[in-house]
Amino acid sequence: MSRNGAPPDAREQEAELIRQVRAGRRESFRPLVERHWPRIKGLARRILRGPDLVEDICQETFLRAFEKLASFDNTREFAPWLAKIAVNLIGEHFRKGGQRLQLVPLDERVFPRAVPEPGEEVIGRMLLDDCLERLPVAYRIIFVLRHGLMFSYEEIAQVLDEPLGTVKVSLFRAREILKVFWAAVPTELAREGVK
Amino acid sequence: MKERTCHERLDFQAYVDQQLSGPEQTAVERHVRECPACARELERTRLFFTDLQVACAVGRGDLPTPAEIDGVMARLARSHPVPDSAATATAPWAAWMTGWGFEGWRAATVGAALGLLLLMVWAVRSPGPLPRPATPPAVSTPAPADLFAFTLSAPPSQALGVVGKPGAKMATRGHLQSGTVYQLPSVGKLYVTFKGENRLELSKQARFEVAGTRVRLHTGDVWCRLQRTGRDIVVETPTGTVTPLGTRFYVEATPRATRVTLEEGQVILRTRTTTVSLKRPGTLFMLTDGTITTEFETRDVAVQIPNSHLPDPRTLERPPQADSLQDGY
Numbered sequence: 471m472s473r474n475g476a477p478p479d480a481r482e483q484e485a486e487l488i489r490q491v492r493a494g495r496r497e498s499f500r501p502l503v504e505r506h507w508p509r510i511k512g513l514a515r516r517i518l519r520g521p522d523l524v525e526d527i528c529q530e531t532f533l534r535a536f537e538k539l540a541s542f543d544n545t546r547e548f549a550p551w552l553a554k555i556a557v558n559l560i561g562e563h564f565r566k567g568g569q570r571l572q573l574v575p576l577d578e579r580v581f582p583r584a585v586p587e588p589g590e591e592v593i594g595r596m597l598l599d600d601c602l603e604r605l606p607v608a609y610r611i612i613f614v615l616r617h618g619l620m621f622s623y624e625e626i627a628q629v630l631d632e633p634l635g636t637v638k639v640s641l642f643r644a645r646e647i648l649k650v651f652w653a654a655v656p657t658e659l660a661r662e663g664v665k
Numbered sequence: 666m667k668e669r670t671c672h673e674r675l676d677f678q679a680y681v682d683q684q685l686s687g688p689e690q691t692a693v694e695r696h697v698r699e700c701p702a703c704a705r706e707l708e709r710t711r712l713f714f715t716d717l718q719v720a721c722a723v724g725r726g727d728l729p730t731p732a733e734i735d736g737v738m739a740r741l742a743r744s745h746p747v748p749d750s751a752a753t754a755t756a757p758w759a760a761w762m763t764g765w766g767f768e769g770w771r772a773a774t775v776g777a778a779l780g781l782l783l784l785m786v787w788a789v790r791s792p793g794p795l796p797r798p799a800t801p802p803a804v805s806t807p808a809p810a811d812l813f814a815f816t817l818s819a820p821p822s823q824a825l826g827v828v829g830k831p832g833a834k835m836a837t838r839g840h841l842q843s844g845t846v847y848q849l850p851s852v853g854k855l856y857v858t859f860k861g862e863n864r865l866e867l868s869k870q871a872r873f874e875v876a877g878t879r880v881r882l883h884t885g886d887v888w889c890r891l892q893r894t895g896r897d898i899v900v901e902t903p904t905g906t907v908t909p910l911g912t913r914f915y916v917e918a919t920p921r922a923t924r925v926t927l928e929e930g931q932v933i934l935r936t937r938t939t940t941v942s943l944k945r946p947g948t949l950f951m952l953t954d955g956t957i958t959t960e961f962e963t964r965d966v967a968v969q970i971p972n973s974h975l976p977d978p979r980t981l982e983r984p985p986q987a988d989s990l991q992d993g994y
């Protein structure tokens with residue numbers, strides 16, 4: 471508890487919980503799991519197919535985190551450290567299938583060419599979901615880390631073990647391509663949100 | 666058509682992504698103030714980022730079930746059998762924290778009294794800096810001073826107050842200024858229009874301010890009915906932010922939680938640790954520890970959140986007429 475009587479902020483609370491786990495209080499790990507599960511799952515379910523696999527990766531992430539907790543620098547953010555474990559596990563999963571997590575230059579042919587007919591009940595973000603799903607795994611991970619989990623570029627670079635510049639340029643380029651598809655959809659649908 | 670051709674090569678993506686230096690940012694802002702084509706392009710880029718955010722947001726389906734948490738803890742217990750004698754000695758606030766799962770409400774009451782006290786102290790101290798930039802566009806694009814027009818509906822004895830200026834009494838109509846914290850009188854409602862066609866209704870003695878296109882609600886509640894042009898509004902509370910997407914929703918800020926009820930459309934809720942996109946009508950709570958939950962127990966809370974508090978949407982369909990304002994009560 472800090473001097474002025476304010477409740478410790480989330481970060482400080484986390485650091486305290488981590489100290490407790492390291493000191494042998496296993497139960498103190500539970501709130502950490504509760505708090506971080508949604509992010510890890512949000513990441514995993516966008517990358518992996520099948521709820522069982524997603525659940526397995528989530529569980530495994532927290533187990534590994536527990537085991538490696540001694541190596542965590544408790545002055546830093548816990549979320550990126552945890553995300554890195556999840557990403558490594560996802561990487562292992564894809565390696566088994568002969569795939570690698572790499573930020574290969576993006577080929578826009580992965581996206582659907584057909585632009586929906588105007589008047590269809592299609593809006594830009596539905597198309598975005600579709601486009602994101604077609605992206606190579608490493609790109610999907612970056613998108614979720616940046617736009618879903620709001621990680622900084624530095625954090626993303628650490629999570630992916632890629633140079634900061636590569637991360638920035640890749641995401642920038644990927645967004646440029648996505649935006650073209652997004653913009654091709656008649657987003658000015660008057661009915662949306664307007665009665 | 667002619668205005669579409671602009672030869673400035675401005676990096677709107679980097680601008681919305683907050684990757685530009687101060688001077689670069691200023692250059693973009695200065696240019697879009699004078700170039701409608703680029704202003705439109707910037708707006709498009711912001712919408713694109715908002716859509717990306719929705720596409721990538723952590724959703725309600727990502728919240729853990731008690732069984733999932735138990736599953737992890739059980740596996741830990743099996744693989745790392747340590748005497749857990751210390752667990753019972755966990756600090757009260759930690760136990761309190763632990764209680765904010767989706768079961769554990771009984772555990773929550775144990776530390777709640779202490780937690781509540783601390784939070785009240787914290788809340789009184791200040792609404793606190795809000796966590797990380799919550800939405801991509803914390804953009805300070807040209808925000809004309811008359812973006813928010815207000816009309817107070819209250820008995821003649823009541824006036825809109827300005828926090829820090831005890832004597833100041835505002836007129837019943839006018840425009841909200843950035844940087845001023847307003848205080849609603851004990852009786853009365855404030856009707857606000859944003860960009861002319863988006864309606865906000867503040868009540869419950871709301872204390873709030875506007876900054877750019879943000880509405881910072883310190884306490885009280887706000888009911889919003891937004892059109893497309895209102896999509897860049899963000900409602901900030903001490904516990905998080907609400908980003909709407911063409912929507913009708915209601916936000917109530919109290920020291921311990923922010924209640925967000927969606928009637929139509931979609932909103933993104935963000936706290937310092939969690940992002941949730943609420944896509945169907947319903948209610949979620951953002952708590953001070955960053956969690957977002959579907960339930961919030963009120964019986965141990967000094968600030969009660971009435972269940973039937975939702976204002977009648979019809980009040981928004983029919984904005985107040987100037988001449989009927991003073992006798993509305």
Ligand SMILES: [Zn+2]
Pocket residue numbers: 671672673696700702703704
């Ligand atoms: Zn221009």
